[in-house]
Amino acid sequence: MKVLLVSRRWYPDVIGGGQLSAQLIAEALVQAGIEVRALTFTTDGKRRDETVNGVRITRLPIRTLKFFPRVSNLEWMYREMQLQTMNFLKEFRPDVIHALNGESVPSIAGVSRRTGIPFIAAVNGPSLVCFPGEGTDSQGKSCLGCRGKQRFHETMVRWGSQGKLVAFLYWLYSYPHMAYYARSLRAARLLVCPSEGVKRELVRIGYPSNDIRAIHNPLDLKVRKPTNLKRELGIPAKARVVLYAGRVTETKGVQNVIAALKDIPGAYYVIAGKGDYEPLLRKQAEELGIADRMRFVGFVPHDKLDSYYEIANVVIMAGTFYEFLGRMLMEASAYGVPAIGTNVGGIPDVIEDGKNGFLLQTQDIAELREKMQRILDSPALAKRMGAYGRQKIRKEFSFAAVAQQLIAAYRFVLNT
Secondary structure, eight states: OEEEEEOSSOTTTSOSHHHHHHHHHHHHHHHTTOEEEEEEEESSSOOEEEEETTEEEEEEEOOOOTTOHHHHTTHHHHHHHHHHHHHHTTTOOOSEEEEOSGGGHHHHHHHHHHHOOOEEEEOOSGGGTOTTSSSBOTTSSBOTTOOHHHHHHHHHHHHGGGOHHHHHHHHHHHHHHHHHHHHHHHHSSEEEESOHHHHHHHHHTTOOGGGEEEOOOOOOOOOOOOOOHHHHHTOOTTOEEEEEESOOOGGGTHHHHHHHHTTSTTEEEEEEOOOTTHHHHHHHHHHHTOGGGEEEOOOOOGGGTHHHHHHOSEEEEOSOSOOSSOHHHHHHHHHTOOEEEESSTTHHHHOOBTTTEEEESSOOHHHHHHHHHHHHTOHHHHHHHHHHHHHHHHHHSOHHHHHHHHHHHHHHHHTO
16 A cells, blocks of 8 residues: 655654654554655755655645745645645555645645545644634634634634734635635545544534544653753752643643642743743743742753653643644653643543543633642652553554554545
């Protein structure tokens, strides 16, 4: 079987959760004996071919519109990706194409229509079914499949800082744009999402259950190694550490953890990430009198994060963002670190409440504080949760398990 994996961006040029997951999916398939090529795109004007961990990757140049950068990242980009993919099919003709991110779905729908090659669409982020792109609205409710008053209100909130006219124009544009996405998704032979929670939401907004498969992203177990990171960060050796690794935005809930930390003496908070929200978080910590227990370390490359998980007592994702799975929480379990996450989207696929961590039912700081303290104050509980998390990763997220499910999906597509 020959499989073409397509994504707008690819590891290691871009090192985000989606790009890392795409690379690991490719590695899992290669290890399972599938002939795989990865196709991605660049704006530097040059084609590049390379092999990363056994995965053959081709990066093809796409043109941009010099004076219209926003358009270059939308419908124009889909057209460019489609043209380059059509050219690439002259040298690699796959049995099936797997569009691995939202930006590649519209272009591959066009390729499939023109060539007859069946394709699978990955729905692994909110942008394909939520125009504002967060997955939850400003009230904390699901925004997947948003329309009518909800879409209008959230669009005005999302782009209102640029002026009401700009926000209104975005709202008008949302209708042809989201209709284009919907047509592209319905052209796929199968939709693949990373969690059962997302599958339920897709069914709720009208996609047939039989046309959707929930397949986790693969992940290896991690080996914890001794580190001097605490000393480097100026954290006492016996201090308890709370970790967050990811984009620093309001919807990720870092501010909630800071608020809860105020009443947990001796606990330090390490934030490995960057974002425009950071100055407000620093100000919050100063006002609460806990700035000395905060460590903003900025962006940390994925291959350098092992030391941070090594010093962590608990990893927390306490926001409203609609996580389709939650790579940080997966990584925590792979390292044997308990995790706390909001009961939304795919997070319950990673965290089994009370077993490898806790699920938050509300945005109430008191609930978050209580669950943080239960883990931080009980090394025995944390150890049991860590062991269960590693067992869960080994069973449900292993390369072999994910590859087997993907291959079954490809065969299903080829036989229907």
